[in-house]
Amino acid sequence: MVKETSANSSRESSIKKRRKNPIGDPEVESDIYKKVIAFEEKEAFKRTAASDIKLCLEICEHIRNIMLEIVELRCRKPPDFAAKLYDKTVQGCSYIIMLKKFNRLDRVRMTSSREAIATDRHKNDSTELQYQNLLYESAHLSSEIKKCKQFKSKDEDVELVSVEEFLQDAPAAKTKPFKNYPNLDNTQKHELHLARLEWELTQRKKLAQQCSSLEDEKKQIAADILKTKNRLSELLPKLVTVLDTMKPLHEDLGLPVEKSYVEERQRFLLPDPLFIFYANADGFKEVHGINITLNILGEQDEAIRWKESQNISIFQNDDTDAENDRQEIEESVEVVKKRRHRKASQIDKNEERRKLLLEVHPLSVQLIIHHKSGSVLTMQFFYLTSLNIIAVTSDVQFSDHITGCGAKEVLYGENILKELFTGDFGLDSPNPLNQYQLKKIGLNSYQSLVPTLGYVYSWAQKVCGLEFLMSQRLKAESSVSGRHIDIVMNALNKRLGSRTSLAVQLQQLEQNVMPTVPESVDMPQNVISSLAKWTSISWQNFCEATCTAALLASEMVSSSDLFYCATITRTRASIKAYIAIQNDYPKQTPIFCLNAFCDGEFHSGNCDQIRDMERAVNVEWSNSSAHSATWLLAAQLRYLCAYFDVFLEIQSPVTYAQNAVFFKNMCGRNKRRPFKFRKVGTGFFTQF
Amino acid sequence: MNYEVHQKFLYLTSLSASCLQFKMLIKSFYNSILNLTFTPCGNYLVSGDIYGQITVFNLYRLMNPDLNGPNLDTKPHNSFTVQEDVQINSILATESFLIVGVVGEIFGYTWKVVKNSKDGKVAWKIELPYSEVLSKPDVNCMVAKDGLLYAGCGDNKIYVINLEGGHIIRTLVEHSDYIHSIFNAGDELASGGEDGVVNIWDIRDKEVTFKIEPYKNDGIARNNLGKWIGAVSISDDWLLCGGGPKLSLWHFRCMSPATIFPINDQGIHYAEIVGDKLLAGGRANHFYNMAFNGDVVSQIPTSSLTVFTAAHQENPYRAMCMAGSSPKIDICSNFNYRDQVLTLE
DSSP: OHHHHHHHHHHHHHHHHHHHHHHHSHHHHHHHHHHHHHHHHHHHHHSOHHHHHHHHHHHHHHHHHHHHHHHHHHHHOOTTHHHHHHHHHHHHHHHHHHHHHHHHHHHHHHHHHHHHHHHHHHHHHHHHHHHHHHHHHHHHHHHHHHHHHHOOOGGGGSOOOOHHHHHHHSOHHHHGGGTTTTSOOHHHHHHHHHHHHHHHHHHHHHHHHHHHHHHHHHHHHHHHHHHHHHHHHHHHHHHHHHHHHHHHHHHHHTOTHHHHHHHHHHHHHSOHHHHHHHHHHHHHHHHHOOOEEEEEESOHHHHHHHHHHHHHHHHHHHHHHHHHHHHHHHHHHTTTTTHHHHHHHHHHHHHHHHHHHTOBOSOEEEEEEEOTTSOEEEEEEEEETTTTEEEEEEEEEOOTTOOOHHHHHHHSHHHHTTTSSTTOOSOSOSOHHHHHHHHHTTOSOGGGGHHHHOBOOHHHHHHTTOOOSSOOOOSOOHHHHHHHHHHHHHHHHHHHHHHHHHHHHHHHHHTTOOOOOOTTSOOOOSOOOEEEEEEEEOHHHHHHSGGGHHHHHTTOSOTTSEEEEEEEEETTEEEEEEEEEOTTTTTSOOEEEEEEESSSEEETTTOHHHHHHHHHHHHGGGGOOGGGGGTHHHHHHHHHHHHHHHHHHHHOTTTSOOOSOBSOSOBTTTTBOOOEEEOSTTOEEEOO | OHHHHHHHHHHHHHHHHHHHHHHHHHHHHTOOEEEEEEOTTSSEEEEEETTSEEEEEEHHHHHSOOSSSOSOTTSOSEEEESSTTOOOOEEEEOSSEEEEEOBSEEEEEEHHHHHHOSSOOOSEEEEOOOSSGGGOOBEEEEEEETTEEEEEETTSEEEEEETTTTEEEEEEEOOSSOEEEEEEETTEEEEEETTSOEEEEETTTTEEEEEEOGGGSTTTOOTTTOSOEEEEEEOSSEEEEEESSOOEEEETTTOSEEEEOOOOOSOEEEEEEETTEEEEEESSSEEEEEOTTSOEEEEEEOSSSSEEEEEEEOSSSOEEEEEESSSEEEEESSSSSOOEEEEOO
């Protein structure tokens, strides 16, 4: 072994020597060296590592064989032992050299592959780095994009005129590129937006300028007004002095300027509703020439005070109301504690509240209507400021020859105005608010206040421009008044006339004189039955009469009517007529309800003929004109007398000889009596 | 401005309207209905009043009231005026016409007009002879038989009129005062008048076959009420009559009173034999439904002071209607008590 190794080492050294040799010539040597290296490298890559390993294993096998042969040789020690040994050694060495060669090749290959790995790794690293860079860049960009997207421009907050308007209003030069407006691409849209913004800016500038100029103008005008006001206030004292100096002159000349001036002043102190009424009534007087007089009554100074305090009092009212409410609540809490103490003050407070609520305006309007019959109707209109209604008191002066009780009663102020329009008695406040206001001071309705304050007719509210049903307007309106004034005035005038004529008739009837009826009205002559008695009766009496039941059931008469009882006689027979005169006589004919006595009691409840007579008396006049006030009642009574004659003469012709002219006693299945008067010749009666 | 004018107009009209309304109300309060009849179809009730107005009610609506809708069922279906303020004395329903007798004239109306027309166009008109304007005869009662119209009139005569041409072909004169009622059954015609006589005519030879005078019978006469006969009705064997004298049933052949009815009345204006029942009404508080022997089957309180007329039918609605001296019509569907009351406006 030692030998071998030494042999090996010697070989090696020889190789080294060989190698060293080329190094001896540096130029050639390096060249060779490089060449060798290049060659080896080439060789290394030509061959594959796998085939080399095979070869290596073969070589090792060969070496092993050689070693075994050497061992065999050494043991046997054949003759040519040394030579053979040498051969074998050489052979073995060559194999080892080959091995070495392969080792070298392998190393070369390894280095080269390492290098390749290193370069690859380097490449990989750089790619990785680049990738990271790009990733970062993309994240940055996306965040940038996001930021861009979130960007809000100020212009979005600006309110712009709509595109259509813009296209219409802006100068053509600016709108030209956007003619085909709805189909624009994005840039064009952007441009359009810019253009609109620009347009808006110019417009706004213009308007701001205008605004400031107007403001200046306003200031200027305000200054002017102030100046004029000052001048006017300076003028007033001067005028007063002029008027004062003029006074003696007026007095000397006897001019009425002063009076109308005073009236004018009073007029403007009137509360709105009364002022409206005054103005409209005055106008009515001028136009229609009905004989009416208008006056304003009351203390002027108080009115001034009232007008001044009006605004303040409104506020105070609110305050006190709220205060009262609060107090009430408090009181309920400590009611036990301080009951006695509070009671007295509460009464005072109630009284005060009552006074406040029922406050009457210091001025009132007096309306005097002079009717040609000589009656004078005086009405006074008061304004209840808190209740916001008009109250009316009235009085009638009638001519001296009306003396009878019943006749006078018809003409009493409140009677004459009763139901000027259907259902309007003036007892309940037409202002729906009042009910609650009155409840607050412990009154159930307005009715109890009538004697002290006056009647609250709804026509009175209307002529003063107050209308409650239509709406909750609390302001007086002139148009409302204007709409009603002529109707109401005419109604008042007509009512006064008709009442006077009714009174005249009643006056005569009370003296058992049948009032005369004008020639133009057809009247039966030669009537035998005559009026025996005329009395005024009460609603109670009227209801108690046997004959009135059906009429009462039909609700055609009501307690507000006027009731009378007339007795008509012819020898032993008599007929009682219960008469209900409605308030708007003669528009509604007086209603007669008959009760005849002749061999028994007859009325519309047991006798068709009496019923028919009633019909004739009540219905036949339904077409009578409105001018019949002076004679309608009398005419009805006269006809009743005539009909009673006819009735008696047919009922018992033996007792009552025929005096009236009629041809057929009765006709038809209802045995109808001739209760229709025809004025032909002296006149006669027929059925139809 | 227009609004104001309008408001003013409304205000004025409401004033005059309330006044007018009141006048209409009082006029209607004193109305009397002298006639009632049903249309041939039985769906409508027709009335005639003293103001000359024909009023038509829808019976179907009355019998089947619409409970959900507004209560318009008792409102008249139609109404028109024949002659203003001239009372309608009689009406008669024939197949094609409503015949209305007033004073001196008889009018015919087609049913279409009666049911639907407000102006009441007259289809034909018959004028009765009269000597002077004021004595125009009232047409108090009418019956129709075989194309002939028998009209009992205020001039004591019964006119026989040919409905084809409208000519008076015969005049039956026997009564001495005006005729209240005529009734036809078979070939016989009964007539009753103010003179207290009931005549039975044979309509073939136009002669009076029988004549009775109830006021001459002591058990029947009521002197305080007079002798007038307000209503007659006949069947094959029986004759029912009443008026001033008490309501009485007479046997046809022996002509003697079989039953004198004990009802409390002050004059009979309506009486009729309906099958085995007798209906009667007049100046009494009730309308009577009686049997032949005088038993009162039912008595119906009336809204009217005096019942002047009644109408009854079985089909299509069983109904009996009564009216008289009031604007009200009582309706009963079972002949026993009053169901509904209609009012003329």
